[in-house]
Amino acid sequence: MAAMIEVRNVSKAFGGVQANRGISLDVAKGRITGLIGPNGSGKTTLFNSIVGYHPIDEGSIKFEGREISKLRVPQIARLGMLRTFQQTRIYGKMNCIKNMLISVPHRSMGLVEIFGDHSAQELEKAEHLLEFVGLYAKRKLQAGDLSFGQQKLLEFAMALMNQPQILLLDEPTAGINPTLINGLIDRLKRANTEFGITLFVIEHNMRVIMNLAENIYCLAHSELLAEGSPETIQKDKRVIDAYLGAH
Amino acid sequence: MSISRRTLGLYGGIAIASLVAPFVFDTYISQLTVLWVMVLFAITWDAMGGQMGYNSLGNIFFFGAGMYISAVVQIGLHYDVAQYTAAYGAIKVDFTQAQYHVGLVLGTIVAALGSVVLAVVLSWVVFGLRGPYFAIGTLGIALAAGELVGAWEYVGAGSGISLPVFPGEPEVGERFFYFAFFIAAVLSFFFFRWLYGTRFGLAINAIRDDEEKAEAMGIRTMRYKTITWALSAFFLGICGSLFGNYNIFIEPLEVAFATVVFGIPMVVMALLGGKGTLWGPVIGAILYHVIKEATWKYFLGWQWVALGLLIVVTVVFFQQGIMGWAQDKWPELFGIEVEEDSAEGDREAA
């Protein structure tokens, strides 16, 4: 299996807090990979390291074979690797459509394009994707007025608008109404199969991640604890202990 | 860009009023002239502060820079600038009509471009700063520029430079500058109106709402910030060049880099009218200017106290400004929707 992201021996500390220690993992191209672990185990920190949000202390991170650990967030984003935020970030004073229109890929945006207006296709695509996540009726509302769960959906739609190769999702179902979670899982899977986007997903909801991911990594105490298919992870004694706080 | 009948009527009304005002209210022509300067100030400030969320306290720098650049060009075309300033006004310029106008146009062009260059260079320094640090950093640039120019003999240091007087009748000169500022303000209004309708406008709004998110989405934030700052500088450079000639005499602290009289009011006007809106800065500038002239007339001696009070009230209690308040009250009028459209709700994905 070709790896889209190769993380090798990555460590990151904040002052005295070692948030990631010697982590190595692969995210398989075209697949859905999960990342689980107790609160504070270093999942978000690893995402931040991968997308260039902060420099890492040691190790190597490759994206499609290219070393990216020295690149910055916008550069990595333009290479086609996007992330969503655990705290959910959208452009609050702009309506949903505008949030979508400014999320077009910025890879090839030259001076002529930036002073132009959006194209009809872009608008159509924006509306289509809002429909895809179930926000079409709210498309003209200010994004800041949406509920937390709706903002999560909008953020997901914005990421799709950007046509990334890989999407790193930090707890996509947190705050989503439980009755809507199945629909969201379905959309995440469709983003993977229909749009061909590789997904790397942090998730606390076990049912969701078991249902979604083909391969799961588990972090605990800043280190990689286990790796495997949902079935093996589910039965792994160390994972169960970590979640039950048996350490 | 589609313009509705109502908007067209509004623009027509403003245009006619602006064209006849200097003739009908000719005793107030200097106040009317400065009104357009204030409008241009508020519009250019709002591009940075209102639309992009970077509250600059130093935009006056480009006004002053444009003023000095233009003066040096205009004088330099016919005299040795160092000798001219060293003579403290003993050398009287004597330009023909043609020399005057060529100098003014050339000076204004160089001022506009020079301000753009300065903005691009300074962007490397200031855009490393965020929030209040950006505000203070830009203020520092304006204050430092005033001090530096005040110590620079070549441009007359603290005693400034006398500029050529408009060739012709004084009334004609007054009208000439009234319309020059009017045109500059109108051009900047329509330019930014257009800009906010492009992808560029969306990008700077995104930077305002969440710059970190914008970076995470791959937006080249630095490029947008630099260009916005440079565009503000462009129009301020033009305005500064015109103002130096209008004022005939320029000096660093009271005219060119006048932070208290012009620099701070840029912010106040935009806040008062409603930052981040198209008309807010224009309305704020008109209101501020009228209030300012009224306090000068009726509360002389207390004018800065009255204006200070206005600033405090605006900043503390009325940050959304007039247009912001109106948008909250009548969102439909501004094309903002607060209700989801139920009619098309069935398009929602099942």
Ligand SMILES: Nc1ncnc2c1ncn2[C@@H]1O[C@H](COP(=O)(O)OP(=O)(O)OP(=O)(O)O)[C@@H](O)[C@H]1O
């Ligand atoms: N910017 C930071 N500065 C200091 N410490 C940090 C910072 N970011 C994370 N940490 C610390 O690093 C550790 C790992 O945090 P991280 O956010 O990566 O955990 P997580 O696995 O995402 O947890 P959760 O499931 O609660 O989101 C924690 O102890 C946290 O306090």
Ligand SMILES: [Mg+2]
């Ligand atoms: Mg986290």
